[in-house]
Amino acid sequence: MFPKGTKRKFSDSGEEPVSSGDQVPAAPSVATRSLTSSYSLQRQSLLDMSLIKLQLCHMLVEPNLCRSVLIANTVRQIQEEMTQDGTWQIMTQALAAAQCPTDRLVATEVLCRQTDAAAQAGQSPKPFSVGGLEEGYHAEEVVMEGDVETEVTMSTLAPVSPQLSSASYLAGPFVMGPCWDEDEEEEEEEEEEEDGECEEDEEDDSEDCVSEGEEADRDHLSPDSRTGEQVFGTFEIKHPAPPPDPALEELFSDVDPSYYDLDTVLTGMQSAPKMGPYDLLESLSSHGPTALSSSSSCRSDLNELDHIMEIIVGS
Amino acid sequence: MGAVLAGILTTTPSATSLHPPPPPRCPTETGASPAPLMGEDTDAAPTLDHRGFLPDHNYVTEADIISTVEFNHTGELLATGDKGGRVVIFQREPESKGEPFSQGEYNVYSTFQSHEPEFDYLKSLEIEEKINKIRWLPQQNAAHFLLSTNDKTIKLWKVGERDKRPEGYNLKDEGGRIKDMSTVTSLQVPVLMPMDLMVEVSPRRVFANAHTYHVNSISVNSDYETYMSADDLRINLWHLDITDRSFNIVDIKPANMEDLTEVITAAEFHPHHCNLFVYSSSKGTLRLCDMREAALCDKHSKLFEEPEDPSARSFFSEIISSVSDVKFSHSGRYLLTRDYLTAKVWDLNMESKPLETYQVHDYLRSKLCSLYENDCIFDKFECAWNGSDSVIMTGAYNNFFRMFDRNTKRDVTLEASRESSKPRAVLKPRRVCAAGGKRRKDDISVDSLDFTKKILHTAWHPTENIIAIAATNNLYIFQDKLNSEMH
Numbered sequence: 001m002f003p004k005g006t007k008r009k010f011s012d013s014g015e016e017p018v019s020s021g022d023q024v025p026a027a028p029s030v031a032t033r034s035l036t037s038s039y040s041l042q043r044q045s046l047l048d049m050s051l052i053k054l055q056l057c058h059m060l061v062e063p064n065l066c067r068s069v070l071i072a073n074t075v076r077q078i079q080e081e082m083t084q085d086g087t088w089q090i091m092t093q094a095l096a097a098a099q100c101p102t103d104r105l106v107a108t109e110v111l112c113r114q115t116d117a118a119a120q121a122g123q124s125p126k127p128f129s130v131g132g133l134e135e136g137y138h139a140e141e142v143v144m145e146g147d148v149e150t151e152v153t154m155s156t157l158a159p160v161s162p163q164l165s166s167a168s169y170l171a172g173p174f175v176m177g178p179c180w181d182e183d184e185e186e187e188e189e190e191e192e193e194e195d196g197e198c199e200e201d202e203e204d205d206s207e208d209c210v211s212e213g214e215e216a217d218r219d220h221l222s223p224d225s226r227t228g229e230q231v232f233g234t235f236e237i238k239h240p241a242p243p244p245d246p247a248l249e250e251l252f253s254d255v256d257p258s259y260y261d262l263d264t265v266l267t268g269m270q271s272a273p274k275m276g277p278y279d280l281l282e283s284l285s286s287h288g289p290t291a292l293s294s295s296s297s298c299r300s301d302l303n304e305l306d307h308i309m310e311i312i313v314g315s
Numbered sequence: 316m317g318a319v320l321a322g323i324l325t326t327t328p329s330a331t332s333l334h335p336p337p338p339p340r341c342p343t344e345t346g347a348s349p350a351p352l353m354g355e356d357t358d359a360a361p362t363l364d365h366r367g368f369l370p371d372h373n374y375v376t377e378a379d380i381i382s383t384v385e386f387n388h389t390g391e392l393l394a395t396g397d398k399g400g401r402v403v404i405f406q407r408e409p410e411s412k413g414e415p416f417s418q419g420e421y422n423v424y425s426t427f428q429s430h431e432p433e434f435d436y437l438k439s440l441e442i443e444e445k446i447n448k449i450r451w452l453p454q455q456n457a458a459h460f461l462l463s464t465n466d467k468t469i470k471l472w473k474v475g476e477r478d479k480r481p482e483g484y485n486l487k488d489e490g491g492r493i494k495d496m497s498t499v500t501s502l503q504v505p506v507l508m509p510m511d512l513m514v515e516v517s518p519r520r521v522f523a524n525a526h527t528y529h530v531n532s533i534s535v536n537s538d539y540e541t542y543m544s545a546d547d548l549r550i551n552l553w554h555l556d557i558t559d560r561s562f563n564i565v566d567i568k569p570a571n572m573e574d575l576t577e578v579i580t581a582a583e584f585h586p587h588h589c590n591l592f593v594y595s596s597s598k599g600t601l602r603l604c605d606m607r608e609a610a611l612c613d614k615h616s617k618l619f620e621e622p623e624d625p626s627a628r629s630f631f632s633e634i635i636s637s638v639s640d641v642k643f644s645h646s647g648r649y650l651l652t653r654d655y656l657t658a659k660v661w662d663l664n665m666e667s668k669p670l671e672t673y674q675v676h677d678y679l680r681s682k683l684c685s686l687y688e689n690d691c692i693f694d695k696f697e698c699a700w701n702g703s704d705s706v707i708m709t710g711a712y713n714n715f716f717r718m719f720d721r722n723t724k725r726d727v728t729l730e731a732s733r734e735s736s737k738p739r740a741v742l743k744p745r746r747v748c749a750a751g752g753k754r755r756k757d758d759i760s761v762d763s764l765d766f767t768k769k770i771l772h773t774a775w776h777p778t779e780n781i782i783a784i785a786a787t788n789n790l791y792i793f794q795d796k797l798n799s800e801m802h
């Protein structure tokens with residue numbers, strides 16, 4: 001279950017020294033939390049586990065919405081806590097820095113604002129992301145609007161896309177945009193078999209799935225900026241997106257904005273260096289101990305920093 | 316508790332596994348009968364038991380796993396649904412003075428395929444045929460009616476008996492062939508002659524295409540004309556006679572699905588007030604709604620929620636607070652809810668906190684992380700009232716189930732497994748002790764609990780002390796012989 005080789009210590013004996021001992025992982029006060037590296041480790045592994053569970057949700061049979069929502073809420077809760085601690089930003093930055101540029105989506109995003117679609121083709125397979133569902137959904141929107149060309153492009157990019165996961169409600173909790181209106185029943189009827197599963201090795205547009213999903217997310221989020229509530233919310237703050245290409249925008253001005261996101265992906269223009277939890281998932285699961293060690297070193301640095309701060313503040 | 320079930324519970328020999336006459340839909344690898352018949356008298360010649368073929372393995376066909384259990388309103392019939400879409404109805408034998416031990420046993424009455432697997436071509440997804448819920452309609456004529464539902468479609472089935480057939484037709488002979496007119500010399504009036512009892516099951520209504528999400532509950536209204544079906548985000552009101560239209564009465568789907576944080580987990584109509592119903596959510600809240608207030612009951616009349624204990628907060632707090640089942644008491648005054656670790660009784664007049672809280676398996680509280688990892692934390696346990704609302708029952712792991720007497724505050728843990736109880740034997744109370752703690756003989760340590768053996772579905776006879784426990788693919792029926800009346 002955990003390819004990282006980290007021994008899960010959390011275990012069931014409630015060894016958290018600052019907590020009552022029978023809640024694992026209990027939540028000690030904010031001040032002590034950051035100092036307890038075992039707590040952070042536990043929290044981290046819980047986050048990893050949750051993300052993997054979310055990823056594995058998207059199978060052939062419609063997965064359980066209740067379970068997905070509960071896991072997503074857990075991820076959100078961990079993320080909020082980590083944001084309060086300040087560890088979230090550190091971790092994401094550490095992961096971004098620690099990756100090999102040749103085959104990381106995240107590094108690509110961070111270092112190169114515009115990525116070639118062809119370069120993405122050589123990317124390592126990404127774990128499934130909800131963005132894939134988003135893409136599937138958008139394809140369906142595209143179809144509804146009669147744009148056959150884009151549909152063809154979609155198919156080209158995802159030639160081996162297997163079954164469509166239930167974009168109807170599975171993507172819902174994460175990336176469904178405002179286009180999801182009362183016509184949903186009708187739209188669901190017309191959803192086609194586009195890429196849902198990015199787990200396959202041959203999935204070339206797996207990156208597109210994530211980045212596109214996140215961009216769509218960004219667009220949907222920015223007007224609302226419900227930062228605390230969205231799973232992707234805090235990333236919005238940390239990595240503000242560059243303004244979209246006005247020419248492109250004009251071209252597609254009559255089209256739904258989420259479609260635009262799809263199109264930017266297809267034309268190889270990525271805007272936001274978004275680090276969603278699915279990036280996180282990918283980097284954590286396929287990059288092995290490297291990412292973890294760098295983030296642990298960051299964590300220890302953070303602990304040291306906290307310690308120094310404490311001395312200075314005299315608390 | 317002592318008065319009601321004093322540890323004297325018998326397994327009735329008639330309790331059988333769900334492997335009825337129709338051939339199994341998914342043959343096992345061994346080719347042997349996948350579901351062992353339970354409850355056969357151990358003294359009699361053993362029937363085909365797959366364990367004779369493969370002593371080390373215990374294959375259970377997935378299709379045989381029981382997914383719902385429900386007594387009808389008199390308790391005469393007991394219906395079970397399984398993952399393979401089949402419904403098996405058991406009927407209680409009338410008590411006969413001749414054989415004291417065969418009184419009130421449940422035998423198979425009818426079996427039918429309720430739902431078939433479907434494939435949603437547009438979404439490329441399978442629609443499971445698993446029966447999520449069965450609810451009986453109150454009997455109004457000679458036939459019985461029940462509603463069964465899978466994830467998407469609800470069906471109304473008529474279960475009727477035929478024990479007479481007409482004989483003596485003028486135009487047809489006994490075999491149904493048309494008679495040669497020249498042989499007919501006189502006319503006769505056909506008469507009804509008794510025949511072997513035949514149980515006929517026919518679908519009367521199919522209520523389809525009303526749910527985008529998975530249906531988790533159905534509930535028949537006390538007006539006997541309407542019923543509701545609840546999925547993860549919506550509740551629909553149907554008329555039993557109208558299949559092409561339903562009314563949406565609750566919709567908690569957010570405008571932006573990204574904002575979705577709560578789903579509906581169960582719903583039920585009030586047993587006496589046809590305008591009231593309750594639904595539970597994944598955040599541990601209960602909402603009582605009055606249909607007279609508005610057409611769309613998004614706004615609740617009462618909200619039942621227990622404030623969270625800040626000292627007990629963990630990352631799993633929300634998950635374990637998710638209500639998996641809600642049941643009105645027979646009186647209509649109380650609500651029984653089940654979340655992952657507790658069962659709670661609420662008074663309809665008090666929204667701030669439950670009246671009573673019962674710890675079902677608190678020893679799991681320190682194991683929540685492992686249970687989260689293996690997904691057991693998402694198991695949905697059901698709960699049940701007894702007929703007099705004095706005892707509540709719910710299932711747990713390791714084939715254990717628990718009963719709590721609300722008056723005496725005593726509780727008991729019992730096990731439903733053939734290894735630990737012979738037919739007609741008295742059930743022995745079990746105990747789970749903490750790992751490494753003081754251990755008595757026959758105690759089970761928390762670490763040796765089998766989490767694959769979970770009792771999710773239980774049912775209590777409406778008037779007597781008879782309970783039905785579904786343990787994977789086996790149905791256990793226990794009776795309290797000493798105290799058959801409710802207290």
